[in-house]
Amino acid sequence: MIRAVDSAAPAILVRDLHKSYGAVHAVQGIDFEVAAGEVFGLLGPNGAGKTTTVEVLEGYRLRTSGIVSVLGHDPGGRPRALRERVGIVLQSSGIYRHATPRELVAHWAGFYPSPRDVDEVIGLAGLGECQDVLTRKLSGGQSRRLDFALALVGDPELIFLDEPTTGFDPAARRAAWDVIRTLAELGKTVLLTTHYLDEAQALCDRVAIVKDGRILAVGAPAQLGVGASSRYRVAWRDESGELVSRETDDPTALLHQLTSAALARGVGLADLSVSRPSLEDVYLELTAEAGVEAAGRADAGKASR
Amino acid sequence: MTALGLTWRQYRLERKMFWRNPSAAFFNFVLPLLFLALFGAIFSGSQQDLDVIVPGIAGMSIMTTTFVALAMNLVFLREQGVLKRLRGTPLPSGNYLAALAGHAVTNTAIQLTIVIGTGALLFGVGLPHDWLMLATFVAAGVVCLAALGVALSHAIPNFDSAPAYVNAIFLPVIVLSGVFYDAENAPTFLRDIAQALPLTHLIDGLSAAMVTGAPFAHHLDDLAVVLIWAAFGIVLAVRGFSWEARRG
Numbered sequence: 001m002i003r004a005v006d007s008a009a010p011a012i013l014v015r016d017l018h019k020s021y022g023a024v025h026a027v028q029g030i031d032f033e034v035a036a037g038e039v040f041g042l043l044g045p046n047g048a049g050k051t052t053t054v055e056v057l058e059g060y061r062l063r064t065s066g067i068v069s070v071l072g073h074d075p076g077g078r079p080r081a082l083r084e085r086v087g088i089v090l091q092s093s094g095i096y097r098h099a100t101p102r103e104l105v106a107h108w109a110g111f112y113p114s115p116r117d118v119d120e121v122i123g124l125a126g127l128g129e130c131q132d133v134l135t136r137k138l139s140g141g142q143s144r145r146l147d148f149a150l151a152l153v154g155d156p157e158l159i160f161l162d163e164p165t166t167g168f169d170p171a172a173r174r175a176a177w178d179v180i181r182t183l184a185e186l187g188k189t190v191l192l193t194t195h196y197l198d199e200a201q202a203l204c205d206r207v208a209i210v211k212d213g214r215i216l217a218v219g220a221p222a223q224l225g226v227g228a229s230s231r232y233r234v235a236w237r238d239e240s241g242e243l244v245s246r247e248t249d250d251p252t253a254l255l256h257q258l259t260s261a262a263l264a265r266g267v268g269l270a271d272l273s274v275s276r277p278s279l280e281d282v283y284l285e286l287t288a289e290a291g292v293e294a295a296g297r298a299d300a301g302k303a304s305r
Numbered sequence: 306m307t308a309l310g311l312t313w314r315q316y317r318l319e320r321k322m323f324w325r326n327p328s329a330a331f332f333n334f335v336l337p338l339l340f341l342a343l344f345g346a347i348f349s350g351s352q353q354d355l356d357v358i359v360p361g362i363a364g365m366s367i368m369t370t371t372f373v374a375l376a377m378n379l380v381f382l383r384e385q386g387v388l389k390r391l392r393g394t395p396l397p398s399g400n401y402l403a404a405l406a407g408h409a410v411t412n413t414a415i416q417l418t419i420v421i422g423t424g425a426l427l428f429g430v431g432l433p434h435d436w437l438m439l440a441t442f443v444a445a446g447v448v449c450l451a452a453l454g455v456a457l458s459h460a461i462p463n464f465d466s467a468p469a470y471v472n473a474i475f476l477p478v479i480v481l482s483g484v485f486y487d488a489e490n491a492p493t494f495l496r497d498i499a500q501a502l503p504l505t506h507l508i509d510g511l512s513a514a515m516v517t518g519a520p521f522a523h524h525l526d527d528l529a530v531v532l533i534w535a536a537f538g539i540v541l542a543v544r545g546f547s548w549e550a551r552r553g
Contacts, residue, residue, distance in 0.1 A: 080395050088393040094385025098325035111394045
C-alpha cells in the first residue's frame, strides 16, 4: 500500500491501468501522473476510455489491473478519508429538485470535516443570482455551476471534472472555464476530461490524448504540437485565391523558393504564414480514424486561439 | 459530525424535500385517506365492514409509505444520478440509507396515526386493544415491505417504467390481501394466493391488535410469515443494490 503523500508526490499516479467490461477492454494500459496543483486533461473522442479512467480514480469502478494512487490512497476501497479530500463533478448527475443551490451547498458542507464558507463558494461558482431558485428551474449552465459548487464546498485538494462543458452554449462554456481557472488559482489539482480541443488548450497545464483505451501522447498543449512533429506548415494563397499549405522540415528553403518565384513573377503571396503544428493538428493526426476527424474539426472551428 | 448527526441532517433534508413535492405528498397521504373516506362511506351502514376496512387501509398505508415510496424513489434517485453523486461525497452509504428509511418510517407513522384516529373517531372502530402487538406488526411490516420495495427497485430498469412495475404488484396485492374485504370470504384459490402474501398476514395481525382483540399468541404465525418475507426482502435488497443508472 502506498503511504500518505508528501508534497512532492504526485496527486494522481496511474500505472498500466486496465479496465474491462466483459469482452470490452475500455482501458488498455494507461500510465500518467498528475502533480499537485496541476490541471491535467484527458482529451479524446467519445468512447476513448476517459470516463472509465476517471471513474476508476473516483472509486466508482474497480480496475481490472494496474496500480492507481489518488492522494496516496487506493480509490478502489472508496476510503472516506479520500472522499473528504476529493471533489467530483460527474458527466451528468441529478440533484434534489425541490431544493435551492444555497440549501444544497450548505447541506453538502456538512459532509466534510473542514468545508469552505458557503457564501464564498456560491460566489466562486457564480451562483449568486440563482442561489435561492429551486434547482429544477435552473438552466444547464447554472446547474453546472451548482455541480462545481458542490464539488468545491468541501475544500478538496483534488477535483475531477468529467466533460465539464459538454452540450453548453459558448457563453456558458466561458463561464464554466472561468470557474475552472479559479479552481486552479486556488491551488487545486484538477483532472478533467474533454473532447474539446480548445477546452484542453485553454485550461490544461498538460494533456493526455486518449484513444481506444490508450494514451497516444502526453504533454503541455503547446509542446504537444511541437514535440509530436518537427514539421512546419507554410501556407499562402495562390493566384486563384485558394489557400495552399505545405509541410516542411526546412521552412527557410521553402520560403526562399516561394518568395523568389513570386518576386520573379511580380506577384504577391497573400496570407503567407509559417506555423508549428497545433495541438489540433496533433490530435487530428493521432486520432484520425472514421468519424473522429469530423467531430474534432467541428470543435476546432470554435478554437479560441 | 457524528454518525447520528449526519443521518439526522440527511433525514431532515429528505423530509424537507418531501413536503415541497406536492405529488409525493399526495400519493403518500391523500390517496390512502381518500380510499378510507370512500370505503367508509360505502360501508357506513355496516360496522362489520368498517372493522375490516380500517385495519386493511392501515396495512395498505404501510405498503404505500414503504414499498411503493421506496421503489419509486430509489429508481428516480438512481436514474437522476443523485445516488451516484452522493456516493462520491464522504457521507457514508449506511447513514444515507438509514435517513431514507427513517423518512419512509416517519410517513408510515403519520399515516397510521391518521388512519387509526379516523377509524376510532369516525368509524366506531375504537382505539387499538393491544398497542404492543400493533407496534410489533407495524415494525415487522415496515421492515418487510421496505426491504421488498428496495429489492423491487433493482428490477425496474428506468423511471418511466417504475409506475407500471410498482402498480403491477401493489394493486393485485392490496386486492388479494383483503384490504377492502374480509379475505376469508374470497374463493379458495384466491385465498391460497393471499395466504402466501405478507400483507395478508400483516393485516390479520393489525386487525387483531386494532379490532378483534385476539391474543398475540394466536397470531405468531402471521408474524412469522411477515418476517420470512422480510428476510427474503433484505437479502434481495442488499444483493442487487446499484448506485448508478443502467448503461445503455
